Amino acid sequence: MTEILLFHHALGQTPGFLEFADRWRGAGHTVHTPDLYEGATFESVEEGVAHAEGIGFGEIIRRGTAAAASLPERIVYAGVSLGVLPAQSLAQRRPGARGALLLESAVPPESFGGPWPAGVPAQLHAMADDELAEVPVMREVAGQIDAAELFLYPGGGHLFTDRGTKAYDEAATTLLLRRTLDFLDRVG
Template sequence: MANVLVFHSELGLTPGLEAFADLLRDAGHTVTAPDLYDGQTFSTLEAGLEYAGEVGLETLEALGVRIAEQLPEDLVYIGFSLGVLPAQRLAQTRPGARGAVLISTCVPPGAYAYTWPAGVPLQIHAMAEDPVFVEEGDLDAAKNLVESTAAEPGGAWDGGATLDEASVKLILYPGSTHFFADISSPDYDEDYAHALTASVLQLLRGIDDGIED
């Protein structure tokens, strides 16, 4: 089974994030979901961002990296919003990554590395009209990341039947909420949260079966 490291969003290690991690555990995967907020949780993006700003985004990202360094290298990194920062950095720069899932945020190519590592499957999930994702440049960053990878062996924009045919996917859902996958958030959308979880579990099954991207 896959080893998975999940980083929480600006809201902190919410019950919704823990529920997502438990779903992956129930499927047999080993999941680590660290608390970067030292027990703090928030109900809004604004409140969470204020706290993250006080602690320092670079400090939180570095903490995520230090936590990963205590774990095996063969990790699948999953980041929700703020958690994308350490997840994407580790997937692009730490050897041994088996895959990555970026949810509601994407960092432009070049921030950590100019290319996505060959053979590492990637899913980017967001709502198509989420103003945070669209207006703050994350959608453009996601498209640029996918396009920069599509020319690599195994890369494909539209996906395929196997991980080898679809190493990178940008998946946009109808809607405009940011925390649609967190059941403890007012943003939660049951249908698309289930779709995201199913997609992640399919990815993990493929990795577990030894399919390479």
């Protein structure tokens, strides 16, 4: 099975985020979920983003890089929303990535120093009308990766995979899980 380094969203390591990780674990994958917030969790995206801004996005990426240091290079990097920052940074900069799962966000590859690395597949997932996910940027990123799949789900909810949020969508989450598990089977 595949080893995954999954980074949390702006709300922190919420029970819904951890439950989502457990669904990948339940399929037999090893999932590491480092806490980039050192125990803090938030009720709203606005509060979580304000906390992340206080830490600094560069520090969030540094903490993610530090979390990867003791792990093998041949892993999949995954992130949900804010967690895409360290996940994508690692997928682009750390040699040996098996792939990337970018959920509800993406950053232009040049933000991390250049084109997406050849041979590193990616899946991107978001709700089609989610303004926070910046779907146009996600489309652009997917277009720059040879082995990319972009999946857009009906609706506009942000953090739709976290059961504890108002945006939670079981049908979309179930489909996302099926698609990501297929991806993990292919790259593992």
